[in-house]
Amino acid sequence: MPSQQTTDHSPAQGSPTLREMEPKDQQLMLRVLVLPCPQVALRIRPLNSTELEEGATVIAHKVGDQVVVLMDPGEDPEDTLRAHRSRERTFIFDTVFDQHASQETVYCATIQHLVEGVISGYNTTIFAYGPSGAGKTHTMLGVDAEPGIYLQTLTDLFQAIEETQDNMEYSVSMSYLEIYNEVIRDLLNPSSGFLELREDSRGSIQIAGITEVSTSNAQEIMQLLTKGNRQRTQEPTATNKTSSRSHAVLQVTVHQRSRGGDLAEEVRLGRLFMVDLAGSERAAQTQNRGKRMKEGAHINRSLLALGNCINALSEKGGSRAQYVNFRDSKLTRLLKDALGGNSRTVMIAHISPASTSFEESRTTLLYAYRAKNIKTRVKRNLLNVSYRIAQYTDVISDLRREIGHLKSKIEKQDKEKKSDPGVLDIQVTIPHDAEEDSRLQMNRIRAQLIGAFKEQMEMRRSLVELENTNIELHIDMSRHLLTIADWEREKTHQHVDVDSGERDKEPVDADGEEVGASEPPEVALAREEVNLLLAEQQKTAALKAGLEQRLAHAKQKASQMEKLLPRQVTSEEQREVLQLLCRAHELEVENTELQADNLFRKNLLCQKDFVIQRYHQHRLLCEQVIQGQRQLMQDNGISAPEPLEQQYRLYSRELGEGTLDRLLLQLSVMSSSLQDGPIMNVSPPPTEESSGEPLGDRRDLPWGATFELPQMLLERDSDGNRSSKSTPLRRLGKQDSLLPPPALRILLTPPMLEKPNAPGAKSLISRLQPTAALELRTQQPAGEMSPLLSAQALKEMALGTKSIALIAASRRCKVYDREGGCLDSRDPSPADWRWPHASPSRDRSLDRKAGRKRSPSFTWSLQQTLEKHQPSVDHPSESQLSPALLQPPKPAGKGLFPAVPVASKTKPSLSAHTDENTLQVPEVSFTFPSAMWQSNAAAPSRPPLLPRDIRGSTDSRGRRQSPLPPNNPSKLQGGSAKRPRRPK
Numbered sequence: 013m014p015s016q017q018t019t020d021h022s023p024a025q026g027s028p029t030l031r032e033m034e035p036k037d038q039q040l041m042l043r044v045l046v047l048p049c050p051q052v053a054l055r056i057r058p059l060n061s062t063e064l065e066e067g068a069t070v071i072a073h074k075v076g077d078q079v080v081v082l083m084d085p086g087e088d089p090e091d092t093l094r095a096h097r098s099r100e101r102t103f104i105f106d107t108v109f110d111q112h113a114s115q116e117t118v119y120c121a122t123i124q125h126l127v128e129g130v131i132s133g134y135n136t137t138i139f140a141y142g143p144s145g146a147g148k149t150h151t152m153l154g155v156d157a158e159p160g161i162y163l164q165t166l167t168d169l170f171q172a173i174e175e176t177q178d179n180m181e182y183s184v185s186m187s188y189l190e191i192y193n194e195v196i197r198d199l200l201n202p203s204s205g206f207l208e209l210r211e212d213s214r215g216s217i218q219i220a221g222i223t224e225v226s227t228s229n230a231q232e233i234m235q236l237l238t239k240g241n242r243q244r245t246q247e248p249t250a251t252n253k254t255s256s257r258s259h260a261v262l263q264v265t266v267h268q269r270s271r272g273g274d275l276a277e278e279v280r281l282g283r284l285f286m287v288d289l290a291g292s293e294r295a296a297q298t299q300n301r302g303k304r305m306k307e308g309a310h311i312n313r314s315l316l317a318l319g320n321c322i323n324a325l326s327e328k329g330g331s332r333a334q335y336v337n338f339r340d341s342k343l344t345r346l347l348k349d350a351l352g353g354n355s356r357t358v359m360i361a362h363i364s365p366a367s368t369s370f371e372e373s374r375t376t377l378l379y380a381y382r383a384k385n386i387k388t389r390v391k392r393n394l395l396n397v398s399y400r401i402a403q404y405t406d407v408i409s410d411l412r413r414e415i416g417h418l419k420s421k422i423e424k425q426d427k428e429k430k431s432d433p434g435v436l437d438i439q440v441t442i443p444h445d446a447e448e449d450s451r452l453q454m455n456r457i458r459a460q461l462i463g464a465f466k467e468q469m470e471m472r473r474s475l476v477e478l479e480n481t482n483i484e485l486h487i488d489m490s491r492h493l494l495t496i497a498d499w500e501r502e503k504t505h506q507h508v509d510v511d512s513g514e515r516d517k518e519p520v521d522a523d524g525e526e527v528g529a530s531e532p533p534e535v536a537l538a539r540e541e542v543n544l545l546l547a548e549q550q551k552t553a554a555l556k557a558g559l560e561q562r563l564a565h566a567k568q569k570a571s572q573m574e575k576l577l578p579r580q581v582t583s584e585e586q587r588e589v590l591q592l593l594c595r596a597h598e599l600e601v602e603n604t605e606l607q608a609d610n611l612f613r614k615n616l617l618c619q620k621d622f623v624i625q626r627y628h629q630h631r632l633l634c635e636q637v638i639q640g641q642r643q644l645m646q647d648n649g650i651s652a653p654e655p656l657e658q659q660y661r662l663y664s665r666e667l668g669e670g671t672l673d674r675l676l677l678q679l680s681v682m683s684s685s686l687q688d689g690p691i692m693n694v695s696p697p698p699t700e701e702s703s704g705e706p707l708g709d710r711r712d713l714p715w716g717a718t719f720e721l722p723q724m725l726l727e728r729d730s731d732g733n734r735s736s737k738s739t740p741l742r743r744l745g746k747q748d749s750l751l752p753p754p755a756l757r758i759l760l761t762p763p764m765l766e767k768p769n770a771p772g773a774k775s776l777i778s779r780l781q782p783t784a785a786l787e788l789r790t791q792q793p794a795g796e797m798s799p800l801l802s803a804q805a806l807k808e809m810a811l812g813t814k815s816i817a818l819i820a821a822s823r824r825c826k827v828y829d830r831e832g833g834c835l836d837s838r839d840p841s842p843a844d845w846r847w848p849h850a851s852p853s854r855d856r857s858l859d860r861k862a863g864r865k866r867s868p869s870f871t872w873s874l875q876q877t878l879e880k881h882q883p884s885v886d887h888p889s890e891s892q893l894s895p896a897l898l899q900p901p902k903p904a905g906k907g908l909f910p911a912v913p914v915a916s917k918t919k920p921s922l923s924a925h926t927d928e929n930t931l932q933v934p935e936v937s938f939t940f941p942s943a944m945w946q947s948n949a950a951a952p953s954r955p956p957l958l959p960r961d962i963r964g965s966t967d968s969r970g971r972r973q974s975p976l977p978p979n980n981p982s983k984l985q986g987g988s989a990k991r992p993r994r995p996k
């Protein structure tokens with residue numbers, strides 16, 4: 013019996029649903045959760061009356077939650093000749109539902125967990141597939157007593173929206189269409205005729221002229237759907253009395269915008285497609301004639317096109333490996349994103365259990381099974397996010413300049429008043445109606461000035477917006493240029509292959525034709541788009557130039573008005589106007605600073621999200637490559653050299669421990685906290701009095717950012733699960749919690765500051781750029797705060813920067829040297845297991861390398877921080893880390909490569925594990941060894957951090973860690989309590 017293996021992508025049993033999670037965790041999930049391929053479920057409907065009348069037997073059997081066995085009714089059990097060629101098939105899906113499954117069960121197991129993603133800006137597609145009469149419309153639409161997926165999804169969607177409505181502004185719109193005989197009809201406005209499909213500049217599919225109805229609740233949508241459904245083409249066929257002869261697509265679009273007067277707030281756009289496909293059918297069986305037959309042919313053609321796309325996409329390498337012809341039918345064009353692009357997709361295949369439907373069921377199962385191998389790349393749709401912090405810094409510096417100018421004017425007036433008391437006398441002698449006139453004139457001028465000021469601000473904002481548009485166009489253009497470049501490269505490769513006599517390896521498209529000769533349609537489209545985008549860019553540039561001219565003119569007018577002031581108003585009134593202007597400018601500066609702050613944060617998060625996504629993709633690719641190569645080596649009996657084997661074991665171990673996943677999780681936690689906490693303080697630097705601490709040490713900190721590590725970060729266990737009850741001591745009770753968090757790398761890209769020398773901008777710019785030092789504060793348990801680091805301390809740390817991994821590696825080697833071969837007989841020779849970069853010369857070269865790679869960012873060892881702030885503890889990092897840290901590595905399972913001791917988990921960065929190529933995230937890196945969390949800088953008398961019961965505990969993979977005497981520093985440090993020298 014051929015069994016077809018698949019991986020399980022169904023939601024983990026017992027894991028909390030998004031709604032049950034803490035809000036921060038929700039955010040985390042929504043950012044990190046990526047479904048690598050469609051979730052495919054199967055639903056088997058009950059036998060219907062016709063089938064029973066025909067005497068059909070049940071041949072589709074659900075086995076467990078994921079397996080279905082389809083028996084061949086034509087098989088003769090007595091036929092020994094065919095005994096080994098059974099047509100019985102076993103298929104594994106993410107979920108299998110039998111005739112007893114309720115609508116709710118189907119919904120909860122397949123769709124529910126994706127609903128929250130839609131409101132966070134992810135695209136989601138649900139489609140029902142199967143032969144005619146298999147139950148697709150029943151699953152999607154349902155009946156009043158048992159509503160289907162449409163209503164349940166929408167109810168949950170609106171509920172989720174309601175729950176987050178305080179912070180977000182939503183607008184939901186829907187459209188409902190059918191594809192009948194390859195034409196698109198608007199089911200909400202059937203009189204609009206046939207509609208066209210178009211691809212916008214972002215590559216997403218749009219339907220020109222479709223009716224978009226704004227709705228506010230699920231019931232309203234259901235009413236519209238019922239109305240639309242009446243318009244849907246339905247006819248009785250031999251297999252179904254109410255057969256849908258078209259593909260119906262319900263599209264719900266959720267626009268989400270953060271509340272508040274943010275200029276360039278984030279706008280998320282989530283699209284939910286719910287597709288009830290027309291039933292596939294066999295012409296011979298349906299006995300359709302004439303119109304019905306033509307419909308059937310169209311349905312089958314579009315489903316065939318869909319099948320071809322599924323086949324092409326599920327080939328190894330997916331859409332990159334071979335050309336996927338989405339353009340073959342309207343259906344595939346519409347579902348392009350759902351299948352191979354940016355969408356979380358759920359396919360629910362339907363079959364009848366009847367023996368009379370064996371062929372349909374078999375082909376449906378094969379079809380659905382193929383869909384499981386499709387890979388999609390899911391990303392969140394974020395719009396209008398401005399990255400132009402530099403623009404804001406310009407505006408701020410302009411405003412600051414104006415404030416300075418106005419203030420100096422006021423001061424000048426004050427001086428004049430003091431030196432010429434006659435001014436006062438003049439004022440006193442002003443007659444009453446002249447005073448009234450003057451007041452009116454004053455009001456007029458004040459109104460004019462404020463109007464001019466507002467106008468200027470509007471123009472400045474529009475300029476920022478235009479600049480953003482420009483950037484978006486630029487990004488779009490890069491995307492298309494990349495498509496073209498990819499194609500050109502592919503073409504070159506093809507030529508090279510042809511030249512080297514590998515012509516027969518040329519890729520073929522879905523129809524088996526060679527694609528080497530002609531350009532694929534998306535490349536042609538990309539070329540068209542580039543031209544359009546160029547024209548758009550020119551238009552934007554012209555608009556920008558016009559606006560800049562108007563702004564310059566407005567500025568000139570305002571300054572003329574200011575000059576006229578002294579002639580038109582009395583000195584006291586003029587003072588008032590100037591003060592008012594000053595105040596207005598100050599408020600605007602504050603406002604703009606807040607916006608810049610907000611943008612900076614968003615920028616940071618976006619970049620981090622992007623890095624995570626890319627990194628995740630890269631990691632998956634590496635895993636595939638490694639596994640593929642290992643398989644190849646195994647198949648061909650090639651044995652890898654020992655060092656390579658060692659590295660592979662280390663790699664597998666990392667994978668098992670989920671180190672990288674934890675890293676991703678922590679980054680996401682960090683970003684959640686960044687969203688809440690202050691990131692940068694753009695207000696003027698604190699004075700000595702206001703900050704309450706001497707300025708001496710901080711004056712030279714150009715970037716006064718304060719980072720607070722979220723408590724949550726400290727309260728995560730090794731699996732990333734949050735434990736609200738965990739306390740430092742409680743955590744100590746758990747071996748895993750002793751594992752120090754992996755390196756926390758925060759990507760901080762200095763904003764593109766176009767005019768760094770502009771007066772006023774300089775201070776903000778310097779604060780935006782993490783170029784010199786950071787004030788680092790960790791949130792200690794039980795409210796203890798480690799002291800802020802002074803600039804001097806930071807400088808020292810920066811000077812003495814060493815990768816903690818190098819220190820740890822070097823220590824291990826030293827300990828090994830001191831212990832002089834105390835490894836057991838299975839241990840390889842020290843040279844075998846010693847970390848290659850443990851030698852001082854190697855250290856130096858690595859350090860140089862690291863320094864080169866990371867410049868101008870900083871990696872500093874917090875161990876030094878501890879040393880600095882904990883002078884009474886002889887060597888905090890060693891006395892507080894697991895004793896196993898200081899042990900020579902023990903051999904792993906089979907004994908060739910040493911088990912990485914607990915200490916190795918203190919190695920904060922990927923680069924610390926091996927000296928092979930590592931993934932570097934250039935920019936600012938913080939390394940937080942566990943000692944940081946476990947130290948008590950303020951109270952050196954704290955009891956030893958490693959309780960007795962932990963010392964002999966097991967590691968995360970269940971291996972025994974050898975215990976070491978806790979209070980035998982001489983043993984720990986090779987007979988000397990001296991601090992080991994750092995590698996140079």
Ligand SMILES: Nc1ncnc2c1ncn2[C@@H]1O[C@H](COP(=O)(O)OP(=O)(O)OP(=O)(O)O)[C@@H](O)[C@H]1O
Pocket residue numbers: 056057058060111142143144145146147148149150151252254255256257289290291292362
């Ligand atoms: N799980 C089920 N439980 C009870 N009845 C069902 C179930 N699935 C389908 N049915 C019934 O079977 C009949 C045909 O179902 P349905 O119209 O949903 O099929 P379909 O796949 O949409 O067909 P077509 O492609 O021809 O439109 C309907 O009367 C429906 O009520």
